[in-house]
Amino acid sequence: MRNLLLLFMFVNFLLITSCKDSQKKENETEISSVAKDTVQTSEDSSVILLFGDSLTAGLGVDPSEAFSALLQSKVDSLNLNYEVANAGLSGETTASGVNRLNWVLDQDVKVIxxxxxxxxxxxxxxxxxxxxxxxxxxxxxREKDSTIKIVLAGMQIPPNMGEQYTTKFKNIFPELAKKNHVYLIPFILENVGGVPQLNQPDGIHPTAEGHKIVAQNVWAVLGKVING
Known part of the structure; x- marks a missing residue:
């Protein structure tokens, strides 16, 4: 099994600090030029594609400490013929995710x-x-391949936007999972979000210890998906 090419496009503080317009344009140009090569996998393995933002990208920790690498270690320890492809991109929104998704689906994806x-x-x-x-x-x-198993990672946000907004935001994920009959990780940052010692100084991105818990949260669902 060849090593994955983990190509991360990092931006500072994806949520609290905003990039200047010129920086955004520059980043978008760079993303467009490399997005098709973001993930490379071996031909003899099925792919578990992690498609997300800086949490998936592993911003602020060594690549070997990110939850994607920990999941690969778990898969390997069980002698499962899967390769975990990290397609995380710092600063990604759902809108930019729509624009990027097809570029990373051009491989033998079994689970996303x-x-x-x-x-x-x-x-x-x-x-x-x-x-x-x-x-x-x-x-x-599903249009690309109806056999791909889809896992939706639930997310929650601090109450800064008001109780009504944060509650409705939280409910988007289980409602979509139920509507579309896809798998759901209830809250990917369970037991990590809001815990100071498990997050970096920005209070947003998990530390290496935090990523261990994130990996457990993901595997609790992903393990059933690939072994089911």
Missing amino acids: VIELGANDGLRGVPLDETEKNLQKMIDMV
């Missing part, structure tokens, strides 16, 4: 974990837009 929406929530994106984009990504996966 969609981990997007946090950036939308903390930027106050209208909830119907987030829901529409997540639904579009589910539809795109």
